[in-house]
Amino acid sequence: MTHAPSLSATNPTPTSAGGFFRRFRSAPSEPDAAKRVQFNSPLLPYLFLAPQMAIIFIFFYWPSVQAIQSSFYLEDPFGFGSTFVGMANYTDVLKSGEYLSIARFTAVFTALVTFFSLAIGLLLAVKADGIIRGNATYKTLLIWVYAIAPPVAGLMGMMMFDQHIGPLVKVAAFFGWNMQVGLNYNDTAFAMIVVSVWKQIPYNFIFFLSGLQGIPVPVREAALMDCRSGLRRFWTVILPLLAPTAFFLLIINTTYALFDTFGVIDVMVKDKAANNPITLVYKVYMDGFRGNDLGGSSAQSVILMIIVFVLTIFQFRFIERRVHYN
């Protein structure tokens, strides 16, 4: 069974996290050393690597180093004076009750968005996998949402939840819920989560569906003979076989909820966060690009970098252990 490597090959959008994932996956422990390509010149492989390395260096390492450097300074935005302040930017941020409450919201938001977009994506994939007639139509209907850019998704969500004209607000009112997106913290949080989940379901659907279709028919038939309960077959046979896909999606969805939801949030709070919930990456933007506080915003982005680093290590260390690729 080798559907895990083929999975990364079919990844339509190689995000940086995807690249990170693949670098881990292609460790030399994989038993396909026989396929290794031989180069005539020892420099040639490095030449092939160079463009990718240059991109990583220019767009990832270099800005990271700059961010770390400026996080220790308080700087006049025009670059006239900068004062070395040591760890003061970090302590200011971490002492701020507001920052900590944004961090708490980010944790809850990330957990909910990841859970619901994975769960609903999986449910739809399992159901679509079972359909024989007209399955192309169903699949297309479920996938097309993925083609919508996050800001457009945010715009559509904003219209659906608009306090004056939003149809979903009218539906909520029917059930006696006076939904006020933009005014009420919890209502806005609810709307943001719904739009972010909706946007991500098709992505998960595509991967889960291809994962399901990679499960060999003999395995399914053998399972069918041993167990009559469909639910039990799913838990004991199908889901463990899907685990590599699910683990990959867990990482992708976590980074999606942390970073890529920026566009959704920006449109939904209409440029004025006020008392609405925001995530850590939006706070970095507000302080850095709107407030021109470069030092404080750099410190926040370094903190965010550390969080993602720790989270990814944790996921590989403790969750991937339970995933079996073969």
Added chain:
Amino acid sequence: MIRKFTMTGLALAFSATSSFAATNITWWHGMAGRNGEVINEVATKFNASQTACALTPVSKGTYEEALASGIAAFRSGEQPNILQVFDAGAATIINAKGAVIPAEDLINNAGYKFDREAFIDGVRYFYADSDGKFVGMPFNSSAPIMYINDEALKKAGVEAPKTWEEFEAAAPKLKEAGFIPLVQSQLTWQFTENFFSRNNIQFATNNNGYDSVVDTQLKVTDPNLIMMFDKLKAWKDEGYFGFYGAGWNDNQKMFEENKAALWIGSSGSFGGLQKTAQMPFSATFLPYWGSIKGAGTSSFIGGAALFAMSGKSDEENKCVADFFQFLTSPDVQKFYHQATGYVAITKAAYELAKKEGYYNEKPAAEVGIKQLLLPAGEWSKGYRLGFYPQIREIMEREYGRIFSGEVSVKDAFDTIEKEGNELLARFAKTAG
């Protein structure tokens, strides 16, 4: 003789080439839609009026984005000649000593005579230093004014309120007539910054921040300001005040759709409102509290100013000065005022529009200027506060919490003062 002839020929040739090779200058701004088009029209007019300079305006998105792009460009030495910076960002650019050439110096160096007295009082101080020297050139200036739904007031049988006391008396009748008595669009600008100007109360220490960045502190726990917000909260609970979040348009919409009786907007909203309002409307001054002694003074200008960035050649700076002169000429000011609804910033332009009978036709267009021409108080000149865009964000957050019932008014202003002062202290370090 021949030599003289050649010299003349050469001189002619030079003057001819220099008129073809006009000096290019760029102008980055943060305006879109109709206001962005008007900027292009102003630039076209300037380019047509002379041959030495060619001005290219470039839209950089919103006010915040224009400032951020200007800063990034300055750091890499690619700054435009002219950068439009909005009111809340004024401290950022003015305190960066060396980033800009003060407009007044620029114009005097170019051989013109700069006359502060030519500008109307309300716009004279906001973008100036503490000595009154113009650092930025006021461009699109607006005042927060109150728009009136004429039918609603007639139906309720009340007069437009001049003071908040009068509003309080009229509100029940307006509500009974089926209208939301009051909506507004920006609590920070209209009910905080200009609460201080209209009621002549100090906003921050160090002369509202003009004198120094060191140790400047907000004075937002002023009992009068707390009273204003206690009233707003009480009015909201009684149905006299409608609040639809921090977004400008969500609130304006209620007035446009003839659901609200009074709306606090901008003098610059006039042009758009003429197209969108579903009922006849008029306008008057932003109310003040009759109970506060010395209240009723002029308001600050909102909007934005143009800054001449440093690090440019003398030729280009001369062109920028030429453009500033052109921009403040009565005809151009009148054109800009009438095309956008922003107030005319010079006395001459105002007199010109008045003489032509523009305000007889459209009295609402004059309200903003009249409010800026009211007698100035000690605290109605403006404020100069660092990291102010972030301080506004804190205010927006806490005001949202007041109206959703999460915090009391007193606690909200304690938080704003505490977090705001921390930001001001940080800013003092960056500027130090």
